[in-house]
Amino acid sequence: MASPSSNPTAAQSWQDVCSDPSLHDLPYKIETNARGQIVMSPTHLKHGAFQSEIAGLLREQMPTGRVVTEAAVETEDGIKAADVAWFSSTRWKQVHDDYAASIAPEICVEVLSPANTDAEMQTRRALYFEAGADEVWLCDEEGALSFYTADGLLESSHRVPSFPSTVSL
Template identity: 50%
Template sequence: MQWSDVITDPALKDLPYKIETNEYGQLVMSPHKRRHAIWQGEIEWCLRQCLPQGRTAPEFAVDTDSGTKTPDVVWYSRDREAQLLADQRLAPEICIEVLFNSKTEREMATKRTLYFAAGALEVWQCDDSGALRFFTPAGEQPQSTLAPQFPRQLD
């Protein structure tokens, strides 16, 4: 199944799941959780405060070599916006995943690799307590290099 099929399928339109595809074109669905949505909203708000020269978006589709992935929150500069709209294989500068017990470290390492291969500069992970980890292609960092004032712990 191609991503264009997923987004135009009326049967998938209002499902209460995060939808991605894997490398075989199969749908991968994860149920939404309220705390997950709360952290998504907090991350977007904080990003807008720290990096007002760009935009944030939830569930932003990125076509990768292993299917279409949808980071929970992204930030991209206005300079990159036109490129992102023209090329779904290009990742925003920051891709953020909000983790809950359904995502393994192995899955997250794979997603980081895919997002970096698609052009992300940073990948962040937020756990279910609101603690953040920041990654660049060089590995884990003590803070974001693009938004150094972003908190390591959300309230």
Template identity: 50%
Template structure:
């Protein structure tokens, strides 16, 4: 299955799951709980308050070497956004890709997605655990803080 088919399929709309594709075009669904949505929304609002340029977006579909993955929140420069805005799924990852862990995914899956986003040309990948603790990564590994948004907190508060 191709991502365009997923987007146009009426049976896959309004499902209470996050939908992605693996490299064989098979649908992978993950359930999302309220806490996941809370952290996703809080991260989006914090990013919007700390960065004056570019676009902050939730649920961004990105082409990876393992199929289309959907980052929970992304930040994209104006230049990169102009490159991908008319695409069905991003041919190049936004500069910042954020994944929020939920009970439905394991640490290995989060680390795998981190590698996929960096491979797809993300500059930083941020991971938020179920307690709201943030970890920041780039191609060199884990960072003390985000280099692109140094004022971003290491703990998302309720």
């Protein structure tokens, strides 16, 4: 299987999407699929509030490294945007100039929306792990978090053991 970074078409396609002025300021999360087609998902205020809360807590608990929202990650199925991501300082130095990270951040967080399915989230977790993530966190619509490694569900995050299992708005 080819690594995502070995596919210059995916990176160039994502750079084109990011540079397209007609796509700026849309109220949608934009990603691409493996064919380079744009995929848009509507978001709502609660989604953004959970995203912001998780980012703030991560920044407090992981002061070394970089917290990024809407972090574009190259995967085998196109560019996926993690709602919140944490990069170690070392990994951040590798990708900070990229339009999309050629290696996933160590922690990728997805805030679920009503349209998300279990199958979609299983696939997304697998894509992030294949791209190099250590953990993938899911935040449900009530703020409950679940933490995963490639081996499966965890009781709590291994990277941030003190991170709460629920975030409040």
